Amino acid sequence: MINTDNTHSEADNIADLATHAQWSSKRGSWQIAKDLPSSFKYAAQGIAYSFVSQRNFRIHLVIGSLVSALSIWLKLPFSELAILVLTIMAVLVLELINTSIEAVVDLAIGRRFHPLARIAKDCSAAAVLVASLSSLVIALLLIAPPLLMRLTR
Numbered sequence: 001m002i003n004t005d006n007t008h009s010e011a012d013n014i015a016d017l018a019t020h021a022q023w024s025s026k027r028g029s030w031q032i033a034k035d036l037p038s039s040f041k042y043a044a045q046g047i048a049y050s051f052v053s054q055r056n057f058r059i060h061l062v063i064g065s066l067v068s069a070l071s072i073w074l075k076l077p078f079s080e081l082a083i084l085v086l087t088i089m090a091v092l093v094l095e096l097i098n099t100s101i102e103a104v105v106d107l108a109i110g111r112r113f114h115p116l117a118r119i120a121k122d123c124s125a126a127a128v129l130v131a132s133l134s135s136l137v138i139a140l141l142l143i144a145p146p147l148l149m150r151l152t153r
Ligand SMILES: Nc1ncnc2c1ncn2[C@@H]1O[C@H](COP(=O)(O)OP(=O)(O)OP(=O)(O)O)[C@@H](O)[C@H]1O
Pocket: 054, 056, 098, 102, 109, 110, 111, 112, 113, 114, 115, 117, 118, 121, 122, 125
């Protein structure tokens, strides 16, 4: 409750507002991470759920691991390895967000058809596709030349 009488200073009111906003935003949560290890545990649960339930997540993980192994074998410079790691992780991150959006849409409308649900899911899947295509192009640009050199030596 925000106090409006004169015994409260401006700073007290701002502190009250901050506390109020913090608790309002958490009101809908069933459970709140109480410490850092709990936050990591919930994040790990999200990764495990995506791995088990999403075929595309597993495919991206396998391709990402192969590309990383190939890059190390080719002894790519650290800067190029960093670019590859960034693009592989971007695809996995978007796959996780896609899974999250699908779950939220299903939670909101269940098994009913809705054009907005279709748009939300299609755009979220499109984000993964665009990131996958761009990471494919980046991988080809960085890996193809040294691989060809190695194979034709
Ligand atoms: N409630 C809905 N209303 C309208 N269209 C829907 C709805 N649910 C799914 N769709 C359509 O079906 C497609 C597949 O939805 P689904 O929830 O099965 O995703 P998915 O196959 O798991 O996607 P991804 O392969 O990206 O994980 C969506 O992209 C959307 O076009």
